[in-house]
Amino acid sequence: MSDRIREQVEDDRVGLGEAPAGHLSERQLVLSRLGDADDRQVVAEHLQECERCQERALGLDRQLEWIATISSEGIPEVDVGLQDRIWQRQRSNLLQRGIVARAANSNRPGPRPTPPLSRGGGRGRQLDWLRRRTLMPLAAAAAVVAVAFVLGWLLPSPIGRPADEGGPSVLLQTVAAHLDRSQVVLAELVNGVPDKSLNRFVDRAAELVADNRVYRQSARLGQHQALEKLLGELELVLLEVARMPPAAMGPSRLAWLQQRIESGDLLFKVRVARAGADRQTVGAAGARAPTGPM
Amino acid sequence: MELLSPTERTAFVLRHQQGMSIREIGAVLESSDNAVKNTIFRAVRKLRERLQPLATEAR
Numbered sequence: 346m347s348d349r350i351r352e353q354v355e356d357d358r359v360g361l362g363e364a365p366a367g368h369l370s371e372r373q374l375v376l377s378r379l380g381d382a383d384d385r386q387v388v389a390e391h392l393q394e395c396e397r398c399q400e401r402a403l404g405l406d407r408q409l410e411w412i413a414t415i416s417s418e419g420i421p422e423v424d425v426g427l428q429d430r431i432w433q434r435q436r437s438n439l440l441q442r443g444i445v446a447r448a449a450n451s452n453r454p455g456p457r458p459t460p461p462l463s464r465g466g467g468r469g470r471q472l473d474w475l476r477r478r479t480l481m482p483l484a485a486a487a488a489v490v491a492v493a494f495v496l497g498w499l500l501p502s503p504i505g506r507p508a509d510e511g512g513p514s515v516l517l518q519t520v521a522a523h524l525d526r527s528q529v530v531l532a533e534l535v536n537g538v539p540d541k542s543l544n545r546f547v548d549r550a551a552e553l554v555a556d557n558r559v560y561r562q563s564a565r566l567g568q569h570q571a572l573e574k575l576l577g578e579l580e581l582v583l584l585e586v587a588r589m590p591p592a593a594m595g596p597s598r599l600a601w602l603q604q605r606i607e608s609g610d611l612l613f614k615v616r617v618a619r620a621g622a623d624r625q626t627v628g629a630a631g632a633r634a635p636t637g638p639m
Numbered sequence: 640m641e642l643l644s645p646t647e648r649t650a651f652v653l654r655h656q657q658g659m660s661i662r663e664i665g666a667v668l669e670s671s672d673n674a675v676k677n678t679i680f681r682a683v684r685k686l687r688e689r690l691q692p693l694a695t696e697a698r
Contacts, residue, residue: 371680371684372676372677372680375680375683375684376676376679376680379654379655379679379683381654381661381676381679383673383676405687408686408687408690409683411690412683412686412687412690413655532667536668536669607645610645610648612645612649613645613648613649613652616649616652616653616656616657617652617656619657620652620656620657623657
């Protein structure tokens with residue numbers, strides 16, 4: 346029996362919180378506290394007058410607070426410190442490479458650059474020395490900046506910001522956007538029916554796999570195991586879809602994919618992780634004074 | 640959260656952790672607004688029932 350049919354049967358069996366005589370139903374109360382009531386005016390007016398329903402509403406509010414707290418536990422959080430750790434690691438690697446490159450240049454055979462005054466050379470030599478002296482650090486700096494720029498779309502720059510401050514980062518937002526795209530594909534697969542239009546998933550999944558690898562490797566670098574694990578699970582499913590010949594997307598294959606997605610609660614995990622990324626971004630943005638990018 | 644069905648969990652999370660509207664959730668789940676509200680209500684009811692003993696102990 347499908348979920349929906351089972352839930353419909355359950356609705357019929359247990360009802361939807363019938364109202365005690367003269368009072369609000371459980372459904373009315375719950376939905377009103379969640380801001381989703383159909384008849385807000387009626388509920389609000391009744392709550393103003395009815396002490397019993399006011400007490401029920403207060404009790405319900407306490408329970409909803411519990412639910413909000415408990416339901417957020419176990420969510421794979423996207424670690425805002427991840428980007429800083431990755432950046433620090435990459436930065437030290439880049440600095441080491443810069444030093445090595447400079448040392449390699451200085452060990453090359455040939456005339457070593459020396460101050461022109463001590464060598465008594467002509468203007469051409471002076472300019473040559475000046476060029477090397479000035480341009481080499483500039484070139485090294487430019488290389489570092491170029492690599493940092495490439496990394497920049499993935500990583501927030503810690504320049505000009507305290508190391509312990511987690512700001513809304515490009516990485517966090519791009520992971521969130523990736524999770525968004527992934528959950529759309531997963532949701533469409535779970536709710537899909539076998540027809541020719543399912544072939545469109547193959548290309549989309551292939552694109553997502555490529556992105557997913559980048560994020561998974563970033564998560565691994567930052568030793569963020571929960572995110573890495575989730576992206577690993579996601580990648581396996583996306584790979585299954587991406588590698589599927591278009592003709593193979595038949596009912597049995599689709600059913601197998603749906604079963605695989607649902608048995609691992611993958612869609613749910615992705616949605617929860619997405620929500621976690623959102624909360625982290627919003628929370629970090631709130632905690633951080635407004636500064637320019639970089 | 641484990642005691643919720645996948646549909647209930649999805650509706651609950653989309654509404655209360657992602658802040659999606661009832662209509663948007665309905666589009667995702669291919670359900671009517673009313674069905675989404677029922678699903679969310681059912682999810683909350685199950686969670687409340689599970690929490691009831693804990694809430695009683697905490698008082």
